[in-house]
Amino acid sequence: MTLLVLFGGLLLMLVMGFPVMVALGASSLAAILVDGSVPDFIVLHRMVGGMDSFPLLSIPFFVLAGALMNSAGITSRIFDFARALVGWMPGGLGHVNVGASVIFAGMSGAAVADAGGLGAIEIKAMRRAGYDPGFSVGITAASSTIGPIIPPSLPLVIYGVMASASIGQLFAAGLVPGLLMALSLMLMVAWYAVRYQYPRDVGFALGWIALTFRRAFLSLLTPVIIVGGIVLGIFTATEAAIAAVIYAMLLGAVVYRTLTFKRLLAVTMETIETTGIIMMIIAASSIFSWLLTSHHVAENFANWMLAVTSNPTIILLLMTLILFVVGCFMETIAAITILVPILLPIAVNLGVDPVQFGIVMVLNLMIGLLTPPVGLVLYVLSQVSKVPFERCASATLPFLIPLLIVLMLVTFVPSISLWLPTLIYR
Template sequence: MTSSLLTPSMAALVLFGSFFLLLAIRIPVAFSLGLACLPVLIFEPRLSPMVLFNEMFKSYNSFILLAVPFFLLTANLMNSGGITERLMRLSRALVGHFPGGLAQINVILSVFFAGISGSSTADAASQGKLFIEAQVKEGYDLSFSIAITAVSAVLAVIIPPSILMVVWGGVISTSIGAMYLAGIVPGLLIGLAQMATVHAYAKKRNYPVYPRSNFTEIYKAALLSIPAMLTPVIIVGGILMGLFTATESAAVAVLYAAVLSMLFYREMNWKTFIAALIDTGKLSSVALFCVGTASVFGWLLAYYQIPKALLSNVQTWGLGVIGVGLLIAVAFLIVGCFLDAIPAIIIVGTTLQPLAESVGMHPVHFAIVGIVSLAFGLITPPYGMCLMISCAVAKVPLSFALKDTMIMLIPMLVVLLAIILFPDIVLFLPRLVSPEMLK
C-alpha cells in the first residue's frame, strides 16, 4: 500500500487554504467546501475524486436529516397560512405597551416562531417583511429595526424545535429530545435579554408604545393563537412520550401547520401551498448540499487525523469543564463568522467532541454551548445570514446596521457565558422532565 503523499499539516494547509481562498473570491460556502477537497483527492495516491461523491451520498443516508426540509416547510406554511399574523396579534396584546412596543412584539413573535419552525433564516425573512418598514414608519431608527429583527431571529435555532439540534443529534449522536428540553431556558433568557435591550434603547431614543390591552383583547388574541402555540407542545411532548422520533415530529408539524392554515384559519389555497413547497425545495437543497460537502471536508480531516493532532496539544493544557467550554465557545464563535452552522457542526463539532468528553463535559451541555455560539454566526459578518437577509429586506448594505447589531450581541454573550459557567441552566430541565435522556 502506498504511503500518504500529504502529511496532516500539509493536508490541513491545502484544505483550509483552498477553502478560504474560494471564499475570498465569493464562491458560495457549500461549493467552496467541496472544491477545497479536490486538490487533496486528485494528488493523494491513496484517494480518488470519487470519494467526494461517495461521502456526500453517505451523508444523505440519514433518516434524521429528513427533519430539515419538514421544519422549513412548517415555517413556510406558517407564513402563508395566517399563523404568523395570529401570533403577532397575541404578541402585541402581551407586550405592546412596553417601551419600544413594536420592537418588543418583534422579539416575542420570534420566541413563538422559534417554537414552531426551527429556522432562523425563515424567521429573519418573514419578520423583516413584517416589522422593518413598520418600525421605521412609527419613528424607530432603521439600523435599530434591522438589528433587532436579525438578532431576535436566532432564537429559532436555540428554542426547540431547532434544525441545528436535529443536525447535531444526527452527526454527534446526542439525544435530540434532551437538547430540545435543554434549549428552552437559554432561549428564553436570550429573549428576555433582547427585550431588556429594546427597553434601554426605547428609553434613550424615546421610541413609541401602544396602549395597554385589556383582558378581553388578550383573551381573544390568545384564543385565536392557541392552536398555533400547541405546535411545540405536540413536537416536544410527542418525542418525550415516545410517540414519534424527531424526524416524525417534523412531519407531524407540517401536517398540523397545513391543517391549521387550510382548514382552521382558511387562509391558504392550493396555489400558495404549492408555492410553499417550491420555496422549501429551494431552501432545503442549499442546506442539504452544505451537509454533503461539509461531510467530505470532515472525512478528509479525520482521514489525515488532523483533529487528533490539534487536540493532543490542547489536552496538555489541563483545562477543566469551564475552560473547555470557553474554548468551544470561542472556536464556534470564530468559525460561525465564516461558515454556515450546519457544516460547522459537522466539521468543528465532531473535532471538539473528544475534547469535551475527555474533561467530563456532558454531551447535552456541549451541544447547547456549541449551538448558542453558532447562533452568533448568523448575525456576525462576513457570513451573518440573518443580518444579510434583514439588510436585504431594508435595501441597505450590511455595514449600515452593524453598530446596533454588535451592541445587541453583548447581552447574548452574557447569557452564553452563564450557561458555560453554570451547566445546570442547561441541564436542570432535562433532569426534571426526562432524566433518562441524559444517560
C-alpha cells in the same frame, strides 16, 4: 501536504466566492487525489453515507412547516397576540418583537425564517410607530437568533446527527437558554426605552389579550404538538416534523383558508431548494469530516490546545472564540458539520456533556449570523427594511452584549441547559 491542500483549498475557494458546498467537496477531492492512498470513488461513497441518516428526514419537513406558517398568514396572528401580551410595556414594540420571535421559534426552527417572515411585519410596525430604523433592525436581528435555540431547531438536528446525540434531549436543552436570551433582550429593550423615551404601544387590556389569543390559539398549538409529542414519546423528531407540516397545511388550507394551491406550490419549490442546499452541504462536509478524522486532526488539535494550557476554563473560552470567529465567516450548517468532529472530543474530555456543548455551539454560531462579513440575517433584514447592510451591522452590535452574556452563562453553568433534559430523560 494532504491537510494543506484540504484547508488551503477550502479557504481559497471561500475567499473567491464559491458556494460552501462546492468549496468543501472540491477541496476534499483535491486532498484525496494528492494523498493517493484511497481511491477517488470514496468521495461518492462518503457523500451518500453522510446523507443516509433517518433524523435528517426532518429537515425538509421543518423547513416546509415554517414556510407554510409564513405563507398562510399565521405570523400576523402571532404578532398580534405578542402585541397584546407585552405591547403595554415601555418600548412596547421592541418587547413585542422579542415575544413574537419566541412564539415563532416553536414553529420554524430557523433564524432566517424568523427574520424573513416576522421581520417584515415587525419592522414595518416599528417604523410606523416612530422607532429609529437602526433600533428596529437591531432588535429584529437579535431576536431572530432565538429561533434555532428553542425547539424545534434545524441546527440542533444537524448537530445531533453529527455528534450521535439525542435530538429530543437537545430540543429540551434549548428551551431554558432560549428563554434566557429573550429575557436578556427584553431587558436591553427596557434600557433603550428609558434612555430614548420609547412609548408604550398599547394599553394593557385583558379583553384584547383574550381576543388575540383566541385568534392565534390554533397556531400556538404547533410547538405544543412538536415538543410535547417528542417529550411524551408519541413520535420521534422526524415524525414530529411531519406532524407539524400536516397541521400547518390543515390550518392554512381548511381553517384559515389562506393557503391557495399557487402559494402551496411556491412554498414547496422553496422548500426543495433550501433542502437541496442543506443536504449538499452535509454531503460535501461528510467527506471533509472523514478526512479530518482519518488524519487525526481532532486528536492533534486537542494535544495542541492542552500544550497551550491545561485549564478547562481557558480551553472552553478558546473553543468559544473559535466558534464565534468561524460563525462570522461560515454558514451555520457547514460550520457544525466541520467543527463537531474536531471540537466535540475535546469538550467531552473536559467533562462537558455533548448535549450542553450542542447548545453552546449553536448559540455561538447564531451570534455569528449577526456579524459581518457573512451575517446572513443582516442581509435578509437589509433587503426587508431597505436599510444599508453597514447600518444593519452597526445597529445590531449593542444587542450582541446580552446574547454574549447568555452564551457565557450557558457555557460555564451546565445546569442551565441540562436541567430540563435531566428532568425528562435521565
